[in-house]
Structures are given as C-alpha cells and as structure tokens.
Amino acid sequence: MQDKSLKLNSGFFAIIAIVSWFAVVLQLYLIILNRVVSLPETIVRFFSFFTIQTNILVAVCFAFLWLKPKSKWGLFFLKPKNTTAITLYITIVGLVYNVILRFLWAPTGLQKVVDELLHSVIPILVLLYWILFVSKKELEFKNIFPWLIFPLGYLIYTLIRGAFFNFYPYPFVDVNVLGYSAVLLNSFFMLLAFLFFGTLLIGIGKMKRVNSESNVSTDS
Numbered sequence: 001m002q003d004k005s006l007k008l009n010s011g012f013f014a015i016i017a018i019v020s021w022f023a024v025v026l027q028l029y030l031i032i033l034n035r036v037v038s039l040p041e042t043i044v045r046f047f048s049f050f051t052i053q054t055n056i057l058v059a060v061c062f063a064f065l066w067l068k069p070k071s072k073w074g075l076f077f078l079k080p081k082n083t084t085a086i087t088l089y090i091t092i093v094g095l096v097y098n099v100i101l102r103f104l105w106a107p108t109g110l111q112k113v114v115d116e117l118l119h120s121v122i123p124i125l126v127l128l129y130w131i132l133f134v135s136k137k138e139l140e141f142k143n144i145f146p147w148l149i150f151p152l153g154y155l156i157y158t159l160i161r162g163a164f165f166n167f168y169p170y171p172f173v174d175v176n177v178l179g180y181s182a183v184l185l186n187s188f189f190m191l192l193a194f195l196f197f198g199t200l201l202i203g204i205g206k207m208k209r210v211n212s213e214s215n216v217s218t219d220s
Contacts, residue, residue, distance in 0.1 A: 050169070087130040102119075148191070162175055
C-alpha cells in the first residue's frame with residue numbers, strides 16, 4: 001500500500017524538489033552576483049535567512065521522497081508529523097513575506113522570479129501536497145512543541161550572530177533599529193503564529209480523521 005502511494009505521489013515529489021533546488025541555487029547565484037560584502041560573509045548571510053533554510057529543508061525532504069523514499073531519511077520525511085512540521089515552516093515563510101515583507105521592496109527580473117518561487121509557489125505546492133496526500137490520523141497536539149525547536153534555534157542564532165556581526169536578516173528582528181524589547185515582543189508574536197498555525201494543521205487533521213471514521217461507521 002505504501003509502495004503504491006509513493007508511486008502516485010512521485011510526480012509531486014519531483015516537482016517540489018526540482019522547483020525548490022532551482023529557486024535556492026538561483027537565489028544563491030543572485031546574492032553572490034549582487035553582493036555588497038565579502039564573498040564568505042555573503043554566503044553566511046544567505047544561509048542566515050529563515051526563508052532559505054526552510055526552502056532547503058523542503059528541497060532535501062522532497063528529493064529524498066522522490067529519489068530515495070525507502071532510505072533512512074526518506075522514511076523520516078515520510079512520517080506525517082515531520083512532513084507537517086515542514087509544511088508549517090514553509091507556510092509561515094509564505095505568510096510572513098506576503099503579509100509583512102512583500103511591500104518593503106520591488107524586485108525585478110530574475111530576482112522577482114526567484115522571490116515568487118521561494119515565498120509563494122513553493123509554500124502553495126507544499127501546502128497542497130499536505131492537504132491532498134499526507135495522512136492526518138497520526139497527528140497529535142503534542143507534536144507542536146518539538147516543531148518549535150527549529151524556529152527558536154533560528155531566533156537564538158540570529159540574535160547572537162547579529163550582536164557580533166551587526167547583521168539581522170529581517171527588519172522585525174533588527175536590534176539596531178528596534179532594540180531588544182521590541183524584537184523580543186515581535187519574536188513572541190512569531191512564536192504565537194507558529195503555535196496557531198501548527199494547531200490549525202493538527203486540528204484540520206483531526207477533523208478529517210473524525211469525518212473519515214464517521215463515514216466508515218455509516219457505511220458499515
């Protein structure tokens with residue numbers, strides 16, 4: 001049954017993996033091409049964006065699901081709680097960019113293309129995959145707390161590195177402009193966003209499970 005499901009989903013795996021890797025590599029090329037600091041610092045800054053880290057996570061996840069679904073990492077990413085965590089992260093990427101950050105700049109040319117891929121196309125594709133194909137019956141509300149480790153770790157890294165190198169990747173965590181009080185308040189609201197949308201995804205999963213069980217009960 002699992003083998004059949006993997007074959008049915010392989011096309012979706014391939015599309016998301018290819019688009020994600022293309023977008024990440026193209027963004028790396030563009031940031032190097034238009035760099036305003038040294039090459040090593042540019043590369044470190046590139047990997048310091050939550051958007052990039054999350055899209056790389058998406059690319060790795062779906063590459064394994066497409067090419068090595070029965071490997072250790074393929075089976076890891078196939079678990080619904082892990083796929084849902086990645087769906088949560090990339091959904092937040094899309095929401096934060098399109099609600100808060102989109103209006104702060106106006107990219108053109110290839111930068112606009114990669115911008116839309118990273119912040120709109122890929123989040124929509126992953127969310128669509130989650131809605132259509134990911135089993136929801138194993139999801140539990142307790143799963144939310146381990147999911148917060150990644151964004152919390154990212155915040156700690158960003159604040160520590162920013163204090164030493166004077167670079168903050170997003171305006172809402174820019175201590176130089178806002179100060180620590182405002183940044184910590186913004187971070188608290190971001191944490192609430194992760195909690196809310198994580199709860200929403202699990203809630204949707206539980207509703208679908210109840211409806212499925214109800215239909216089975218009615219049929220029998």
